[in-house]
Amino acid sequence: MLALIGTRRCGPRLVRVAPNMLKASSSRPGRALLSTTTGSDSASETNELPSIQRVTVFGAGLMGAGIAQVAAQHGVKVVLTDVSDAAVANGRKIIEKSLTRVARKAHPDSEEDQRSLVERTFANLVTTTNSEEAVSDTDLVIEAIVENIKVKQQLFGKLDGIAPAKTIFATNTSSLSVTEIASSTSEERQASFAGLHYFNPVPQMKLVEVIRTAKTTDAAFDQLLELSKRMRKIPVSCLDKPGFIVNRLLVPYMLDALRLVERGQATPEDVDTAMKLGAGMPMGPFELSDYVGLDTLKNIADGWRASRVSTGEMSAETVAAVSILDEKVAAGRLGRKTGEGFFKY
């Protein structure tokens, strides 16, 4: 994967990007760094694309609500949609709570400014359970529904027939293949299909992984980089490989920490202390696993074991089952969210 980074691309011309977009390291895998040319002198050499103004987010859960909030906060018109009124209401509640916190932090001395930030954000946000209406004039669909390939494919397959041809499709999947999800759509749409992987909690976490498949065009990819920066995130670019960057490195590391304890080499407390004080990690792997959710960690490992070993993308050892993880999940001790995982909360 890394071998491809920095190689010259052929094909469409560079897309003009705003000057403030050029500071972050946002090279596209498979091509040279974005041009740092600014000003109008080379405008004729660029493929100007209208920037993304309207975004539709599918899934008003933890991630979808966070993505919708941050986009709306930064002036993007957002439609947030889910399957039921209750789910949409839940998304609004998540946003209200988070936004109140954000507003207090941004304007600690002015209740008026806090109110104004909340109102401005909500003025950019509408919610609906009508998926057809939600995509009728959108520039970008961001999907943040359940981590199930069939369900995601079904949604995108349906949306492909409804959304305008201009609409870019993106998935927030953590562990599935973007290419496989995209295969439920037409060839044309696959050219405008990518991964946009945000991190939890979205309003706080600065990173977004922008993932391209072999079919994603530079134009669509650049639009996603540009939007990420407008949302005040730091985008990194990567190819559609299991776990992208963060989870590809983090999940095997967390599983290895569990195996180390399973072999009786050290306690979870000592492993966490060692990695914090010896490796400068802000959290040890056990605290981190509890934070992520042990069911999530297990689902990712199980999914990779089932689909990525036979393809040669991962070794069997990397994703081998870990009994202490399986036992915790079977006992419903899923980490922070259930009040107990490896530690009690």
Ligand SMILES: NC(=O)c1ccc[n+]([C@@H]2O[C@H](COP(=O)([O-])OP(=O)(O)OC[C@H]3O[C@@H](n4cnc5c(N)ncnc54)[C@H](O)[C@@H]3O)[C@@H](O)[C@H]2O)c1
């Ligand atoms: N939770 C995390 O830490 C995290 C981090 C990065 C990425 N992700 C990914 O983001 C996605 C969502 O995760 P989450 O934690 O927000 O889940 P969640 O369970 O909190 O929310 C999922 C929402 O999707 C809705 N939904 C299900 N099917 C739908 C459909 N067909 N149309 C519209 N809405 C539908 C559900 O009603 C629910 O409200 C998953 O793909 C997950 O892997 C999660």
